[in-house]
Amino acid sequence: MGAVESPVDEKADYLPEEATNILKSLASEWEDVLDANALQVIPLKGAMTNEVFQIKWPTTQETSRKVIVRIYGEGVEVFFDRDDEIRTFEFMSQHGQGPRLLGRFANGRIEEFINARTLSASDLQDPNISALIAVKLKEFHDLDMPCPKQVHLWDRLRNWLSEARSLCCPKEAEAFYLDTIEKEISMLEKELSGPHQRIGFCHNDLQYGNIMLDEETNSLTIIDYEYASYNPIAYDIANHFCEMAADYHTETPHILDFSKYPDLEQRQLFVYAYLSSSGEEPSDSEVEYLVHEVEKFTLPNHLFWGIWGIISGYVNKIDFDYKEYAKQRFQEYWSRKPFVLGSVGPSPESVIDDTST
Numbered sequence: 249m250g251a252v253e254s255p256v257d258e259k260a261d262y263l264p265e266e267a268t269n270i271l272k273s274l275a276s277e278w279e280d281v282l283d284a285n286a287l288q289v290i291p292l293k294g295a296m297t298n299e300v301f302q303i304k305w306p307t308t309q310e311t312s313r314k315v316i317v318r319i320y321g322e323g324v325e326v327f328f329d330r331d332d333e334i335r336t337f338e339f340m341s342q343h344g345q346g347p348r349l350l351g352r353f354a355n356g357r358i359e360e361f362i363n364a365r366t367l368s369a370s371d372l373q374d375p376n377i378s379a380l381i382a383v384k385l386k387e388f389h390d391l392d393m394p395c396p397k398q399v400h401l402w403d404r405l406r407n408w409l410s411e412a413r414s415l416c417c418p419k420e421a422e423a424f425y426l427d428t429i430e431k432e433i434s435m436l437e438k439e440l441s442g443p444h445q446r447i448g449f450c451h452n453d454l455q456y457g458n459i460m461l462d463e464e465t466n467s468l469t470i471i472d473y474e475y476a477s478y479n480p481i482a483y484d485i486a487n488h489f490c491e492m493a494a495d496y497h498t499e500t501p502h503i504l505d506f507s508k509y510p511d512l513e514q515r516q517l518f519v520y521a522y523l524s525s526s527g528e529e530p531s532d533s534e535v536e537y538l539v540h541e542v543e544k545f546t547l548p549n550h551l552f553w554g555i556w557g558i559i560s561g562y563v564n565k566i567d568f569d570y571k572e573y574a575k576q577r578f579q580e581y582w583s584r585k586p587f588v589l590g591s592v593g594p595s596p597e598s599v600i601d602d603t604s605t
Contacts, residue, residue, distance in 0.1 A: 262289045262301060266353040267317055271303055274315070274350060274358070280307040289317075293497065297321050297474055297564070302361070314361035315350060323563025326411050327556065328474050332395075336473040339393060346471050362469055364460040369495035372456050372488075373508070375517060381459060382521035384468045385488070389448030389481050397447060400477040402437045405552060409433065412558040424558060424578060429551060432581075436548050439589060440480070445541075450484035451476050455491040482538060485522070486545035489515065490553075502569040504576045515539050543588055550581035 263271075268287075275284035288304040299319040304312045320330065334357070340346040347360035371377050413426050421427070451458070452475040460469040493504040510518065519538045523530035557574025564570065 270351040316359040319356040364462040367456040379521040383525040386525045408555045448481040450479040454488040482541035483545040502573040550577045554578040
């Protein structure tokens with residue numbers, strides 16, 4: 249997940265020696281850098297999968313040279329294949345979709361610095377920015393990636409659930425209703441799969457920290473492709489809508505506010521901008537159909553990030569209350585399911601408060 253600058257002590261010893269050597273080597277090739285060894289290291293706040301740093305060098309120009317260093321989080325390979333993610337990153341940069349890859353080291357990489365600002369939580373509520381995101385997301389979905397064009401969502405959910413169950417003690421597994429969730433995944437797959445489903449290359453983590461805005465050109469760049477894969481496009485839009493409930497830069501970054509979930513008009517405007525970006529005017533029925541599909545796909549999205557939260561609580565050392573976050577996603581799943589699917593089934597009113605081991 250994305251990050252923003254948080255100035256602290258600027259020390260190179262935050263970085264692995266291999267990364268520092270690559271950085272100095274890169275800087276020594278830039279004629280405007282005054283001293284390749286005089287690198288400043290600034291940790292960026294808000295990332296929840298990796299550690300992210302901005303690196304600066306003083307130059308002969310008015311502006312400094314900058315790059316981004318990403319150190320992969322420990323244990324997060326359970327969520328995605330790192331080699332797939334690197335291939336995606338390289339494909340995206342070759343096709344002008346994201347930052348260039350400048351170097352790789354054992355547990356991370358060095359990326360081009362994008363001269364744009366990371367969006368904030370409030371930006372997602374801005375109708376002009378929201379329309380830009382819709383258009384950019386359609387462009388992303390239409391990428392022809394060199395990999396099988398099949399839905400990954402359901403297998404990934406089952407694999408993650410299996411991992412979560414292996415990590416949890418019986419009490420915690422019961423508190424999170426993990427046995428029930430297996431049945432829910434099968435029910436959702438049956439309910440939400442069909443021949444008319446539109447499949448595209450999905451980002452799967454389109455929160456505000458993964459979107460950069462160049463305010464001079466009014467253009468967006470989508471970054472961080474760890475979770476990217478082919479999936480139903482309605483799922484990716486649903487994920488983006490659910491992220492409007494989050495603000496990862498507060499004192500309680502794990503707390504979600506679902507009153508910020510976009511209302512019907514906001515959702516219709518987003519879907520209209522998405523569908524019309526290809527140059528053809530969508531019909532009202534096309535817009536309504538996709539809006540309805542997106543609502544249904546909020547349900548597997550809550551399960552996806554709920555299970556992610558459980559696993560992350562065990563494998564990730566970043567300061568974030570992953571299990572409380574998971575609890576909120578599961579609560580939202582159970583409360584929304586009857587309204588979205590019109591069927592109740594086994595629905596715990598809320599997860600048990602005591603989910604500690």
